[in-house]
Amino acid sequence: MTTPWVSESNAALLTDLYELNMLQSYFDEGMNDIAVFDLFIRRLPPTRNYLVACGLEHVLYYLESLTFSDEAIGYLRSLNRFSEPFLESLRHFRFTGDVYAVPEGTIIFANEPLIELVAPLPQAQLVETFLMNQVQMGTLAASKAARVVWAATGRSVVDFGARRMHGADAAIKQPRAFYIGGVDSTSSVLAGQIWGIPLAGTMAHSYVLAFESEIEAFRHFVRTYPTAILIVDTYDITKGIEHTIQLARELGSQFRVSGVRLDSGDLAEHAWEVRRQLDGAGLQQVKIFASSSLDEYEIQRLVSAGVPINGFGVGRNLATSADVPVLDTAYKLVEYAGKPKMKLSESKATLPGRKQIFREKTAGKVVRDVLGLMDESNVAGEPLLVKVMEDGRRLHAAEALEVCRARCRTERNSLPESVMSLSKADPGYPVELSRGLTQLQAAMLQSV
Amino acid sequence: MTTPWVSESNAALLTDLYELNMLQSYFDEGMNDIAVFDLFIRRLPPTRNYLVACGLEHVLYYLESLTFSDEAIGYLRSLNRFSEPFLESLRHFRFTGDVYAVPEGTIIFANEPLIELVAPLPQAQLVETFLMNQVQMGTLAASKAARVVWAATGRSVVDFGARRMHGADAAIKQPRAFYIGGVDSTSSVLAGQIWGIPLAGTMAHSYVLAFESEIEAFRHFVRTYPTAILIVDTYDITKGIEHTIQLARELGSQFRVSGVRLDSGDLAEHAWEVRRQLDGAGLQQVKIFASSSLDEYEIQRLVSAGVPINGFGVGRNLATSADVPVLDTAYKLVEYAGKPKMKLSESKATLPGRKQIFREKTAGKVVRDVLGLMDESNVAGEPLLVKVMEDGRRLHAAEALEVCRARCRTERNSLPESVMSLSKADPGYPVELSRGLTQLQAAMLQSV
Numbered sequence: 001m002t003t004p005w006v007s008e009s010n011a012a013l014l015t016d017l018y019e020l021n022m023l024q025s026y027f028d029e030g031m032n033d034i035a036v037f038d039l040f041i042r043r044l045p046p047t048r049n050y051l052v053a054c055g056l057e058h059v060l061y062y063l064e065s066l067t068f069s070d071e072a073i074g075y076l077r078s079l080n081r082f083s084e085p086f087l088e089s090l091r092h093f094r095f096t097g098d099v100y101a102v103p104e105g106t107i108i109f110a111n112e113p114l115i116e117l118v119a120p121l122p123q124a125q126l127v128e129t130f131l132m133n134q135v136q137m138g139t140l141a142a143s144k145a146a147r148v149v150w151a152a153t154g155r156s157v158v159d160f161g162a163r164r165m166h167g168a169d170a171a172i173k174q175p176r177a178f179y180i181g182g183v184d185s186t187s188s189v190l191a192g193q194i195w196g197i198p199l200a201g202t203m204a205h206s207y208v209l210a211f212e213s214e215i216e217a218f219r220h221f222v223r224t225y226p227t228a229i230l231i232v233d234t235y236d237i238t239k240g241i242e243h244t245i246q247l248a249r250e251l252g253s254q255f256r257v258s259g260v261r262l263d264s265g266d267l268a269e270h271a272w273e274v275r276r277q278l279d280g281a282g283l284q285q286v287k288i289f290a291s292s293s294l295d296e297y298e299i300q301r302l303v304s305a306g307v308p309i310n311g312f313g314v315g316r317n318l319a320t321s322a323d324v325p326v327l328d329t330a331y332k333l334v335e336y337a338g339k340p341k342m343k344l345s346e347s348k349a350t351l352p353g354r355k356q357i358f359r360e361k362t363a364g365k366v367v368r369d370v371l372g373l374m375d376e377s378n379v380a381g382e383p384l385l386v387k388v389m390e391d392g393r394r395l396h397a398a399e400a401l402e403v404c405r406a407r408c409r410t411e412r413n414s415l416p417e418s419v420m421s422l423s424k425a426d427p428g429y430p431v432e433l434s435r436g437l438t439q440l441q442a443a444m445l446q447s448v
Numbered sequence: 449m450t451t452p453w454v455s456e457s458n459a460a461l462l463t464d465l466y467e468l469n470m471l472q473s474y475f476d477e478g479m480n481d482i483a484v485f486d487l488f489i490r491r492l493p494p495t496r497n498y499l500v501a502c503g504l505e506h507v508l509y510y511l512e513s514l515t516f517s518d519e520a521i522g523y524l525r526s527l528n529r530f531s532e533p534f535l536e537s538l539r540h541f542r543f544t545g546d547v548y549a550v551p552e553g554t555i556i557f558a559n560e561p562l563i564e565l566v567a568p569l570p571q572a573q574l575v576e577t578f579l580m581n582q583v584q585m586g587t588l589a590a591s592k593a594a595r596v597v598w599a600a601t602g603r604s605v606v607d608f609g610a611r612r613m614h615g616a617d618a619a620i621k622q623p624r625a626f627y628i629g630g631v632d633s634t635s636s637v638l639a640g641q642i643w644g645i646p647l648a649g650t651m652a653h654s655y656v657l658a659f660e661s662e663i664e665a666f667r668h669f670v671r672t673y674p675t676a677i678l679i680v681d682t683y684d685i686t687k688g689i690e691h692t693i694q695l696a697r698e699l700g701s702q703f704r705v706s707g708v709r710l711d712s713g714d715l716a717e718h719a720w721e722v723r724r725q726l727d728g729a730g731l732q733q734v735k736i737f738a739s740s741s742l743d744e745y746e747i748q749r750l751v752s753a754g755v756p757i758n759g760f761g762v763g764r765n766l767a768t769s770a771d772v773p774v775l776d777t778a779y780k781l782v783e784y785a786g787k788p789k790m791k792l793s794e795s796k797a798t799l800p801g802r803k804q805i806f807r808e809k810t811a812g813k814v815v816r817d818v819l820g821l822m823d824e825s826n827v828a829g830e831p832l833l834v835k836v837m838e839d840g841r842r843l844h845a846a847e848a849l850e851v852c853r854a855r856c857r858t859e860r861n862s863l864p865e866s867v868m869s870l871s872k873a874d875p876g877y878p879v880e881l882s883r884g885l886t887q888l889q890a891a892m893l894q895s896v
Contacts, residue, residue, distance in 0.1 A: 017649025201465025
């Protein structure tokens with residue numbers, strides 16, 4: 001068995017077999033002209049008014065490091081479906097194309113290309129699977145996070161979800177996307193190391209259980225972490241708070257516990273009662289954190305009701321974007337050898353040609369997008385797609401996460417109120433086609 | 449920036465910060481006694497009557513290779529929350545415990561431990577995040593696959609989902625879980641390489657679009673792949689089939705195209721029409737494959753209606769287990785230093801003590817499970833948990849995928865009809881508590 005991990009040494013094979021089938025055929029036919037592919041989301045899910053573009057960093061890293069190892073070529077040879085000259089050509093395979101993209105943290109809508117890739121056809125084809133995989137994951141995660149953070153209206157939101165995510169790659173890359181979407185910190189230590197994201201973490205029920213009693217566990221934990229957040233629902237919340245108060249009496253001025261965590265039952269009911277108990281003991285400075293199956297709707301409900309919760313730990317629903325775990329992501333050929341291309345499949349027709357997204361703003365609020373052709377003039381609005389890679393090399397260093405995060409916050413706050421909210425905006429945010437794109441589409445429909 | 453990939457060199461940090469907080473405290477307190485943790489699913493999702501255990505292989509691989517690198521320790525030091533003696537102790541950290549588990553492909557139900565881990569407390573605590581992450585992913589995927597395959601009743605099912613999965617690790621490990629669940633092949637080339645799973649793949653719309661016309665594209669593709677499956681809905685399905693027939697006429701006895709793929713619109717309606725068109729041209733041997741937003745319900749609908757589809761390519765709904773993208777997975781301390789432990793949190797109470805699952809069978813059909821204590825005698829049924837690791841080393845080589853796959857098929861087919869079906873079984877499969885476990889639970893409730 002080869003190593004059961006993915007890295008740049010084998011990521012070239014993280015592709016669908018049909019991509020390699022097509023590459024063999026393109027090789028046989030000598031088809032190596034420049035192709036343009038658009039990566040976009042066909043339609044917004046019912047419970048999303050907007051999406052937050054994310055994942056570009058992983059795409060650029062992959063494109064820069066893309067090579068076929070001897071082991072990869074050996075495996076492909078063993079399949080008996082590729083010719084020796086083609087396999088030989090893979091030894092020299094590199095990505096040499098250009099990439100246009102909206103920066104991470106940008107708000108985007110249906111049909112707007114997050115990435116437009118311009119490269120020799122075989123290169124542009126091979127990378128489809130990885131690009132879709134990474135951009136969908138990042139965009140799903142950042143989009144969900146933006147909603148959760150919006151619902152928390154300034155209260156802290158911590159990502160607790162690594163254990164619920166789909167695999168190890170998700171557990172390092174989704175926390176990054178959450179951070180861009182506005183989440184304050186993550187429990188995933190490796191994500192913290194790789195991306196420099198702030199870490200957060202309290203204690204588990206198992207810690208409390210390992211001691212003879214809850215109060216014993218609390219006593220020991222604060223010896224190591226005086227400002228800890230204590231988990232108080234292992235046995236009974238009222239008693240857990242009594243033990244917290246007892247600890248405060250024992251420690252006197254040495255008591256520096258910063259908060260308690262509720263992880264079960266009716267969080268609103270418990271939070272009110274816990275606040276009353278703590279305040280009654282003069283522990284107004286001890287904050288209340290809540291976790292347990294939270295999502296943006298539940299957080300909004302708690303916040304609207306004024307429930308005294310200072311921060312939220314969000315796991316499962318954020319971790320897998322549970323209400324929308326998959327997007328209708330597409331990666332479609334829109335131009336080949338200088339000619340625009342367009343697919344007509346039922347409900348899956350595509351828009352031809354190289355594109356630009358123009359975003360119009362009025363008084364700090366965005367009002368509409370126009371999806372136009374890349375070289376189209378006379379379209380109002382700020383162009384969103386920028387060139388980020390040329391001839392296979394990045395044009396700039398990776399953007400700082402803080403920059404992407406600030407972009408997301410600024411852009412989200414510039415959305416119309418109805419689009420920003422959790423409920424379905426009707427009408428949704430307007431995305432119109434430019435005159436140039438409309439004319440090209442009509443001309444191509446006529447010519448088919 | 450460190451490498452943005454996970455491997456055994458950094459997987460020790462793929463943990464939640466609170467695990468390391470607890471480890472520091474256990475270190476300070478000298479708490480190193482043997483702990484037993486159960487990994488189980490608290491309750492079955494509304495649309496699952498059973499689950500298929502999967503992911504153990506990744507857990508064992510991780511446990512055997514678990515170490516903290518200098519880089520990992522350096523990062524932890526930089527957080528200024530761990531003591532130097534503790535950080536120093538991590539240099540020698542290895543997993544030295546025992547693991548009991550149900551083999552991959554085993555059908556399991558709520559509250560049944562998939563894994564029971566027995567190890568010094570800090571070791572057993574640290575690995576929680578990774579174990580839950582990997583076992584949930586595998587179990588979600590294998591469980592969904594078993595339903596899809598059951599619905600297809602013998603027709604081929606191909607996993608097309610790598611592009612929709614959450615990240616690169618999912619894209620290599622979920623295809624393995626799907627294969628165990630009964631899927632026939634995957635499009636994920638790297639999964640094929642790592643696990644030896646059969647690969648499948650056809651061609652994309654972009655291939656067709658890259659040529660001047662559809663018939664040109666077909667002509668070229670079959671030069672390279674004479675037995676290809678042609679995608680026929682890039683422009684118009686009826687014309688796509690006409691082009692397939694035209695190709696058959698041109699090639700005569702050289703025509704060896706094995707099938708056509710439909711990827712849009714009303715698959716039933718199109719399949720009937722396509723079959724009629726193909727048969728009318730004497731192309732009875734050309735099979736019909738369908739893809740496009742399929743799931744177990746849609747496949748069952750197509751199969752029940754006798755729609756002439758020979759095989760299904762399933763992507764998004766399988767890839768993310770879209771109707772149930774997350775399980776209520778728990779990893780709970782049930783014994784420490786020889787004493788049973790039990791958490792009482794609202795709706796999240798746990799069962800104490802070391803366990804065994806006893807499965808009763810009658811005439812080849814499973815009839816009920818009894819969840820009992822590990823050392824309990826006088827419970828009828830076959831014990832499911834087996835020792836797979838001792839003192840940190842596997843007791844056996846990794847099971848062959850075919851063995852796990854056959855186990856899943858056999859076990860699924862031995863389920864009561866109502867449990868095997870797609871609709872909610874009411875009552876569900878019976879899982880009872882043994883007398884020993886009931887008594888222990890009662891005794892502990894009294895003592896709290």
